[in-house]
Amino acid sequence: MDYTAEDEKIIEERWEDLLRSCTKICRKDEDWDFIKRAFFLAKEAHAGVRRRSGEPYLLHPIAVAKIVIEEIGLGVKSVVASLLHDVVEDTEYTVEDMERIFGPKIASMVDGLTKMSGVFNADTSEQAEYFRKVLLTLSDDVRVILIKIADRLHNMRTLGAMPLNKQIKITSETIYLFAPLAYRLGLFAIKTELEDLCMKYRFPEQYEEISRKLDETEASRQEFIARFNAPIVEALRHDGINFEISARVKSIYSIWMKMQRKQIPFEEVYDLFAIRIVFKPLPFPSEKTQCYQIYATITDIYTPKPDRLRDWINTPKANGYEALHSTVTSPDGVWVEVQIRTQRMDDIAERGVAAHWKYKQETISQNEDELDKWLKKIRDALNSPTENAVDFLDNFKLSLYTSEIVVFTPKGEPRRLPFGATALDFAYDIHTNVGNKAIGAKINHKLEPVTTQISSGDQIEIITADNARPKAEWLDLVTTSKAKQSIKNFLKREQQNNIERGMATLTERLAKLNINLSGRVLRKLVPAYECATKEEFYSKIGAGIIRLDDIEKHLKVNSASKILKFWTLFIPKKARPESEDDETPAIDEAADDTSPEFVVAECCKPIPGDKVVGFRDPQSGKIIVHKATCEELNRLASQFGRNIIKDEIKWSQHKAVSYLSTIELRGIDRTGILLDLANVISRDFSINIREIGIQSHDGIFEGTLSLYVKNAESLSVVLENLRKIKGMESVKRNL
Numbered sequence: 001m002d003y004t005a006e007d008e009k010i011i012e013e014r015w016e017d018l019l020r021s022c023t024k025i026c027r028k029d030e031d032w033d034f035i036k037r038a039f040f041l042a043k044e045a046h047a048g049v050r051r052r053s054g055e056p057y058l059l060h061p062i063a064v065a066k067i068v069i070e071e072i073g074l075g076v077k078s079v080v081a082s083l084l085h086d087v088v089e090d091t092e093y094t095v096e097d098m099e100r101i102f103g104p105k106i107a108s109m110v111d112g113l114t115k116m117s118g119v120f121n122a123d124t125s126e127q128a129e130y131f132r133k134v135l136l137t138l139s140d141d142v143r144v145i146l147i148k149i150a151d152r153l154h155n156m157r158t159l160g161a162m163p164l165n166k167q168i169k170i171t172s173e174t175i176y177l178f179a180p181l182a183y184r185l186g187l188f189a190i191k192t193e194l195e196d197l198c199m200k201y202r203f204p205e206q207y208e209e210i211s212r213k214l215d216e217t218e219a220s221r222q223e224f225i226a227r228f229n230a231p232i233v234e235a236l237r238h239d240g241i242n243f244e245i246s247a248r249v250k251s252i253y254s255i256w257m258k259m260q261r262k263q264i265p266f267e268e269v270y271d272l273f274a275i276r277i278v279f280k281p282l283p284f285p286s287e288k289t290q291c292y293q294i295y296a297t298i299t300d301i302y303t304p305k306p307d308r309l310r311d312w313i314n315t316p317k318a319n320g321y322e323a324l325h326s327t328v329t330s331p332d333g334v335w336v337e338v339q340i341r342t343q344r345m346d347d348i349a350e351r352g353v354a355a356h357w358k359y360k361q362e363t364i365s366q367n368e369d370e371l372d373k374w375l376k377k378i379r380d381a382l383n384s385p386t387e388n389a390v391d392f393l394d395n396f397k398l399s400l401y402t403s404e405i406v407v408f409t410p411k412g413e414p415r416r417l418p419f420g421a422t423a424l425d426f427a428y429d430i431h432t433n434v435g436n437k438a439i440g441a442k443i444n445h446k447l448e449p450v451t452t453q454i455s456s457g458d459q460i461e462i463i464t465a466d467n468a469r470p471k472a473e474w475l476d477l478v479t480t481s482k483a484k485q486s487i488k489n490f491l492k493r494e495q496q497n498n499i500e501r502g503m504a505t506l507t508e509r510l511a512k513l514n515i516n517l518s519g520r521v522l523r524k525l526v527p528a529y530e531c532a533t534k535e536e537f538y539s540k541i542g543a544g545i546i547r548l549d550d551i552e553k554h555l556k557v558n559s560a561s562k563i564l565k566f567w568t569l570f571i572p573k574k575a576r577p578e579s580e581d582d583e584t585p586a587i588d589e590a591a592d593d594t595s596p597e598f599v600v601a602e603c604c605k606p607i608p609g610d611k612v613v614g615f616r617d618p619q620s621g622k623i624i625v626h627k628a629t630c631e632e633l634n635r636l637a638s639q640f641g642r643n644i645i646k647d648e649i650k651w652s653q654h655k656a657v658s659y660l661s662t663i664e665l666r667g668i669d670r671t672g673i674l675l676d677l678a679n680v681i682s683r684d685f686s687i688n689i690r691e692i693g694i695q696s697h698d699g700i701f702e703g704t705l706s707l708y709v710k711n712a713e714s715l716s717v718v719l720e721n722l723r724k725i726k727g728m729e730s731v732k733r734n735l
Contacts (some may be wrong), residue, residue, distance in 0.1 A: 009188050014062045015039060022071045022079065031076045034102075036145035039081040041101065045091040053161035060154060061085060068148040071190060073351040078143050081109035085151060089114045112144040113151070141547065146185065151293055152178045156197040163363075164648065168613060169641030171198040173555055176638035186320050189350055195253035202628065203256070210252045213266050221273065223247075228330050229275065231301050239297060250274075250340075260629065263719075263732040271519065274337040288313045289395045291324045291340045302328035305335060313345075315406065320348050405456040417454070421479050424450045427462040427546045430485035435486055437464040451477045469494075494537075498542030505541050509548050513555075521555070523620050528554035597622045598649075604630035604684070609712030613637075616643030623651060660690060662706050662716055662734040668727035669701040676725050681707065681718065 003011070014375045020037075026032050029047030042061055050055040065082035068074045080102065087093045088110055094116070099107035156174060159167055182191035200207045238245050250272050254687045258269055281290050291313060307328035316322045324340040341349065406414050409428060417425055423443060427450065438450045442461040451474070454460060470487045478484055507517050515521060520532050529546050533535040534654070540546040604627040606612050611628040615636050623645060626633035637644050667673070674694060682687060694703035709715045715733065722731045 003474075011056055011062075013041070014059055018062050018069075020064050021066055023361060025069060025075045025079070026144075034076055035079055035083070036376050038080040038102065038106075041093075042083045044089055045087045045093055046201055049090070051158070051161070051679060053158060057086075058092075060158075063154045064147065064150045067096050067153055068147055071153075072146050072150060072187065074143055074146060077105060077109070078147055080106055081143070082147050082150065084110050085113040085147060104449045108143050109147070113148060145181065146187075148250040148433050149182050149185070149187065149190060153194060158193055159197065159201050163646060165641075165644045165646030167201050168644045169637050171202050172634045172641065173639030175197050176634050186348060186351070188321075192251045192253070195207065195252050199253045199256060202505030205257055207252055208257055212268060214249065214252070214255075214272075217272075219245075222585045223275065224330075224332070224334075225275070228336060232275075232277075232298055235301060236279075236294065236295050236480050239293075241279050241294065243277055243294075244707065245275065247273045248706055263730065270334065271337065273357050274339055276341070278341050278343060281342045287342050287344070289340070291292055293397075294340050295324055295326055298326070298328065298340075302330065302336075304328050308335075308337075308689045315404075317404065320350065323346075326624060360367055400695070405454065407456065409452055410457075410459065410461045418479050421454055422450070422477055423448065423452050423454055423460055424474060425478050425480045425483045426454060426460050428461065428480065428486050432482075434462055434464060436490055437466065437468045438462050439465045493542075494538040498539040499535055500538075500542070502538035502540065502546075506538065506548070509551060513552065515555070525551070525554055555660070562640045599629065601632070603632040605710050607715070608651045608710070609715075612651075614647075614649045615640075617645045618643060618646060623649075661709050662704055663719065663722070663731070664702075664704055664729070664732045664734050665694070665722070666700070667703045667725075667729040669696045671699060673725070673727065677705065677722070680721050680725060681705075 001224060018039075022032070022035060036445075038420065039062075042059055046057045046061075051057050051060060061083045064085065065079045066077050068082045072078075084106065085104070085465060088098065092385055095107050095111045115354075152174060159170060162170065174194050178253065179191050179194040182188075182194060196207075200498070219388070229247075231246055233245060236245075250269075255269050255272070257268065258264075259266060261269075277294060278295065279290070281287050305327040308325075310323075312321055312323045312324035312325065322341070322345040326340075327335050327337050328483045330336055405419055405421065406416055409430070415426065415429055417429060423441035424438060427438040427441070440463040441448050441450050441452065442463065443452060443454060443458050444496065445459075446464075450462070472491055475484060476485050478487065503517075510517055510521065514546055522537070526532075526534055526537045529537060529540070531540065531729050537546070541548065599622050600606060600607050601624050606625060606627045612625045613628050613630075613633055614625055615621040615633065616622070617624055618640070626636075664678075674692070677692070678689065689707055691703075691706040692703065694701050706716065707715075709718065717730050718731065722728060
């Protein structure tokens with residue numbers, strides 16, 4: 001369908017707006033001509049095509065190009081690639097056409113941005129393969145990743161037009177990979193917006209509630225900030241410093257995550273904002289010295305918290321971030337974080353890698369290439385063999401959101417590792433063979449197990465033995481992607497013989513019971529023996545870890561969830577049109593008398609009343625029901641989005657029953673606390689207590705409370721009322 005006159009007018013307005021942004025980057029006539037040629041080709045290629053929202057498709061590449069200029073700070077080639085990024089995927093144009101018209105560099109960038117097509121193995125995630133291809137462009141040009149992040153940001157800004165299952169798939173991909181990737185590449189503002197948008201579409205009620213409460217507290221917050229800033233402003237002006245001071249309010253997603261993590265209400269989130277000071281440094285002394293001079297001025301006014309000084313100037317983060325963070329106490333007794341940055345540091349913090357490389361020629365320090373070192377590590381990981389795309393993606397994820405430590409080899413060479421790393425991670429960081437043969441470590445000249453967690457400043461020497469070999473349990477002890485992948489590669493080679501031997505053993509044992517080895521049998525046995533896959537099951541049999549002595553008992557067990565004996569999970573019938581690109585087949589209960597089989601996920605154990613999302617298991621065909629907040633659901637949806645059930649799943653009780661739930665308690669000990677607990681529960685809610693265990697020490701009590709509740713709503717009411725008990729500090733549901 002052709003565009004209307006109104007469509008053409010909108011396209012022209014957005015195009016002119018983009019051209020105004022291009023004045024920042026176009027230095028010569030050839031630059032303007034390059035961008036215009038890309039626009040007119042994209043306009044011709046996408047002619048008449050509309051997005052799901054109904055707007056002309058061309059508005060999308062224009063918006064991506066504007067983000068690339070205004071919010072990331074890239075140049076002419078990136079704008080051209082942004083305008084063309086969907087041409088090869090969605091139209092008749094090919095990568096060869098791009099090379100002929102725009103040259104090999106643009107063709108390579110567009111190819112990196114083009115989704116994979118073709119036939120995929122049933123055991124392979126198409127999304128993971130696509131992510132892998134996009135990330136492989138790090139080997140050539142990091143700008144492709146930045147454009148892909150801009151593309152994802154615009155898609156998230158317009159996600160409201162997508163159906164529920166697509167929203168779950170896209171938000172899961174975003175929260176699992178794109179937001180952490182934006183963070184690691186220094187795009188903090190974009191990372192924050194991506195997280196907030198994910199929450200807005202996945203948990204709209206909670207998003208709106210926090211947004212409303214932020215608005216309601218805005219006036220009092222601004223009054224406090226003005227009082228807090230006044231003496232700082234006066235002192236810095238007196239010192240002749242050219243600066244700007246502002247307050248950065250914590251994002252809605254960050255507030256919500258803190259509420260979830262600590263199970264506290266909005267009113268108990270006290271660090272809602274941080275004060276940021278950005279100044280233009282003098283030529284002398286050094287930027288670091290001037291930052292510490294401002295820090296000294298502030299701590300002359302307010303008392304600092306000694307353990308909360310964060311020096312990201314001497315040791316910048318791997319994404320290039322530099323700043324000095326301190327937490328000080330206000331006259332009201334409220335702790336406030338103050339961030340001190342130069343204009344250059346602020347530019348890098350907001351623009352990430354683009355600003356990092358802009359300043360590289362101007363900044364000389366031993367730490368200036370930390371981001372480049374990280375990118376080199378990623379390139380090395382991308383070029384190493386992996387089991388499959390899903391493993392690759394999980395391993396890559398490990399290299400994102402991480403705090404870092406610096407440790408040293410016996411010769412004093414510094415090595416950067418994630419916080420929480422062990423001596424074994426260090427061994428694999430040195431070389432794969434060193435890790436595979438490690439038997440111990442000397443940490444600061446003291447002999448320690450190789451699994452010992454290491455700290456910043458440690459000097460480490462790895463002790464090896466020729467007959468040593470990696471152990472499967474190491475996978476749970478290491479934190480770096482290189483260590484995990486090296487151990488997996490070794491174990492995979494070792495396990496192949498075990499798999500073959502285990503399959504033969506199982507087949508022989510089943511034959512004695514007159515049972516054939518089948519998918520139905522494996523679906524009972526694999527989880528019964530606490531294995532994730534049939535390959536793991538075979539391997540453990542072959543290695544003698546699983547002996548099959550009680551196989552008959554497991555074959556007779558009905559695997560249905562106890563919860564589902566008393567509650568029905570169902571998909572409400574409703575008529576809705578099917579779009580051409582919907583990937584998940586609808587469940588038509590009217591056409592099929594057999595309702596889909598639901599299984600409650602073991603990872604998050606939802607109870608009736610929890611908001612849930614269904615994931616169709618590709619092997620069994622069953623619908624695994626996860627809590628909507630489940631991290632494992634995000635991982636699955638980000639890699640196997642086509643298996644997300646597009647309809648909302650509801651609970652329906654058909655027999656009265658209660659469910660056991662455990663609550664963790666902590667507070668100030670006093671006489672009668674146990675009586676208050678029992679009274680609140682039994683008198684107010686008629687809920688039975690199965691078990692209560694309280695330990696008191698130094699005036700503090702801690703313990704657990706096991707209750708029988710009807711559903712998530714009644715549990716929520718119990719938790720809220722327990723929090724009201726005098727002296728209660730925290731009340732959390734134990735999953």
